[in-house]
Amino acid sequence: MSVSAILLGVAQDGGLPQPGCNCPNCAAARANPALRQRVVSLGLVDEAAGRAWLIDATPDFPAQYDALTARAPLAGVLLTHAHMGHYPGLLWLGPEAMNARGLPLYATPRMAAFLRAHAPWSGLAAGGHVTLVEIAPGQEVALSPRLRVTPVAVPHRDEYSDTVAWLVRSPSRTLFYCPDIDHWRAFQPDLRAWLQRVGVDIALLDATFFSPDELPGRDLTQIPHPLARDTASLLADGDIEVAFIHLNHTNPLWRPGPERAWIEAQGLRVGAQGDVWRL
Numbered sequence: 001m002s003v004s005a006i007l008l009g010v011a012q013d014g015g016l017p018q019p020g021c022n023c024p025n026c027a028a029a030r031a032n033p034a035l036r037q038r039v040v041s042l043g044l045v046d047e048a049a050g051r052a053w054l055i056d057a058t059p060d061f062p063a064q065y066d067a068l069t070a071r072a073p074l075a076g077v078l079l080t081h082a083h084m085g086h087y088p089g090l091l092w093l094g095p096e097a098m099n100a101r102g103l104p105l106y107a108t109p110r111m112a113a114f115l116r117a118h119a120p121w122s123g124l125a126a127g128g129h130v131t132l133v134e135i136a137p138g139q140e141v142a143l144s145p146r147l148r149v150t151p152v153a154v155p156h157r158d159e160y161s162d163t164v165a166w167l168v169r170s171p172s173r174t175l176f177y178c179p180d181i182d183h184w185r186a187f188q189p190d191l192r193a194w195l196q197r198v199g200v201d202i203a204l205l206d207a208t209f210f211s212p213d214e215l216p217g218r219d220l221t222q223i224p225h226p227l228a229r230d231t232a233s234l235l236a237d238g239d240i241e242v243a244f245i246h247l248n249h250t251n252p253l254w255r256p257g258p259e260r261a262w263i264e265a266q267g268l269r270v271g272a273q274g275d276v277w278r279l
């Protein structure tokens, strides 16, 4: 019996294709449904406990719920922050759909306060569909005897909530799930040293953009993310297994080509929906 993590999607908040976009990636995905991509989310499964958890409730929640609960029943949801790719799926827990009863919803105090204060989210706790479990950044919580999780505060555009990544620890391995961060330097100037110090074996990291050329007409200083090519340079040829996640629809890493080949030449890879890691 073991503990595992399963990647349930790879895309940035808007998915792929995005409405109204005819960039090469969106056009290809519209023409070929096999190229469509769900918004990033991670499932955690403890087979011995017969329980599963979902990190982030995305707009693709129904399909991701099915993919995860084929392995074990859902025992809780963990949130990173209040941007559109990461929590709207909570609505399926409410009375219009699943009518869940007391499902644990793990969030930072600020994220929990946001959910309590604003409809329609406020109805989920008030109606008893979820039970908010507040975890301060840095505080470790045991989900099961073999699975411990810790929210890690990260710098991001915190308009509505703060933002966390999650450390997931089994007795033998540690996974770091970080879909959104503005940049590494304000988090940990030496990312590789921090990952090693914390004991991370597997890092799933924000790769929203590969290069700054991807969004003509949008000011990237208003939507900062570490560039995948820069992150790859920080972590190339190391002991940590790296999979890039949270790819924007414009990202050249979606398709075979020189950018993807370069990432793989660094000993890194792009995450794929359905990836499973034994923890």
Ligand SMILES: [Zn+2]
Binding pocket: 012, 013, 083, 085, 086, 179, 180, 246
């Ligand atoms: Zn996001």
Ligand SMILES: [Zn+2]
Binding pocket: 017, 018, 021, 022, 023, 024, 025, 026, 027, 249, 250
């Ligand atoms: Zn597009």
Ligand SMILES: [Zn+2]
Binding pocket: 081, 083, 156, 180
């Ligand atoms: Zn975000």
